[in-house]
Structure formats: structure tokens, C-alpha cells
Amino acid sequence: MARMHTRRRGTSGSDKPVADEPPEWSDVDAEDIEARVVELAEQGHDPSQIGLKLRDGGVKGTPVPDVKLATGKKVTTILEENDAAPELPEDLRNLMERAIRLREHMEENAQDKQNKRALQNTESKIRRLVNYYRGDELDEDFTYSYDVAVELLE
Template sequence: MARMHTRRRGSSGSDRPAAETPPEWSDVDANAVEERVVELAEQGHAPSEIGVILRDEGVQGVPVPDVSLVCEKSVTDILADNDAAPEVPEDLYNLMAKAVRLNDHLRENGTDHQNKRARQNVESKIRRLVNYYRGDELDAEFTYTVDKAREIVE
């Protein structure tokens, strides 16, 4: 599939091996994994960071290769069930943080045309994601502005 704002194709990456059950060496209790996921979310970690932490550190000394194989739910589903889900989806939050950084940079460097274009592209992606999430994970009246993004990020 092609990239959104360039004429190039994306580079393909490796895929995880398809598995329907967790490996034998990972005999972790699903309840312990869910408790650890909620605990890490309360510490302020994003869902993708939680997956990396569980893969590297594990639960009770045993690494968790894939949370969805062990618990039969994704990290975001576990967080939603325990009322610990972030107020804005992670991909949208990261784009908003990038737009805020670009805005701050352009306030000091007004003639940086390359970053003006980058900000336009990022804000275009944000508007598309807001339309995608509107009603389900965002309010029906949510609209993107830089000031609103700054409030969410800070």
C-alpha cells in the first residue's frame, strides 16, 4: 500500500508467526496479566508501551509473548473493561503531540517551509483519524484545533 503523503510505497516488515495458543514456556495466569496491564496503565504507560514491558519484563518473572493470546483480549480491551482506557486513542494522541511540537517550532522559525508542510500533513492525518473515531471513542462534536490538542497533550 502506498504512503499517504508521498508517492512511494511503504517497505514491508516481518510478520509475527500466527499462533492460536500461547507457547508452552509461557504459562502465565490471565488474571495476573490483566492486573499487571491495569497497574501499568495507572502508572501512565500507553497501551503499546504496556505490551513491550510485558514482553520484556513479564508477569511474575515469565515473559508474555502476546497479551491477546493469553487473555483472549487486547490491551485496549482490558483497559476499557477496567475503566483505565486513555481519553484519546494512542495513535491520535501521538499525532497531536507531533502537531503541537511542530507548532511550537514554527512559532520560533516562521520561514521553515519544510516543517510548515509537515504540519499540514500531520493535521490532515489528525482530521482523518478524528472522523474515524468520532462517536465511538471521541465525542460526536469533537473537532481538532491546535489549542485543544495542546490541552490534551499537556
């Protein structure tokens, strides 16, 4: 979705190394990892931030390079099992926050054409994601609007 509204080609990036099991130096118990994931979620961290904190800080001083390799479950799956999952998917939440910031900017700077276009593109991405998540993560009758986004993010 990164290049949806441009004509440029995508940029190549690095791939994760192919691995079937966690490295020997990271011998943390799966239950400890799950407990730390739930603890970080209760502190208000998003799933991507939880992964970064486990990679950098680890559990009991030992870094966890990949939660899925160490536990066999993704971070979001662990959160769902422990009833700590966020009410909105992280990507949708981030796009809504961006749309709110752009809309507030547009109220002060009505002649800013570049940000007007950015707001249109962002709201288009939000509508596409709402269609993707509708029924599973969102209600069947959920529709995006600025007022709904402000209400959800408060």
C-alpha cells in the same frame, strides 16, 4: 497511514508468526496478566508500551509474548473493562503531540518550509483520525484545532 503523504511504496516488514495458543514456556495466568496491564496503565504507560513491557519484563519474571493469545483480549479491551482506558486513542494522541511540537517550532522558525509541510500533513492525518473516532471514542461535535489539542494534552 504511514505512507499517506508520499508517493513511495510501502516497505515490507516481518509478520507475526501464526499461532493459536501461547507457547508452553509462557504459562502465566490470564488474571495475573490483566492485573499487570491495569497496574502499568495506572503508572501512566500507553497500551503499546504496556505490550512491550510485558514482552520484555513479563509477569512475575515470565515474559508474555502476546497478550491477546494469553488472555483472549487485547490490551485496550482489558483497560476498558477495568476503567483504565486513556481518554484519547493512542495514535491520535501521538499525532497531536507531534503537531504541537511542529507548531511551536514553526513559531520560532517561520521560514522552515519543510516543517511547515510536515505540520500540514500531520494535521491532515489528525483530521482524518478524528472523523474515524468521532461518535465512538470522541464526542460527536469534536473538531480538531491547535488550542483544543493543547488543552487535551495538558
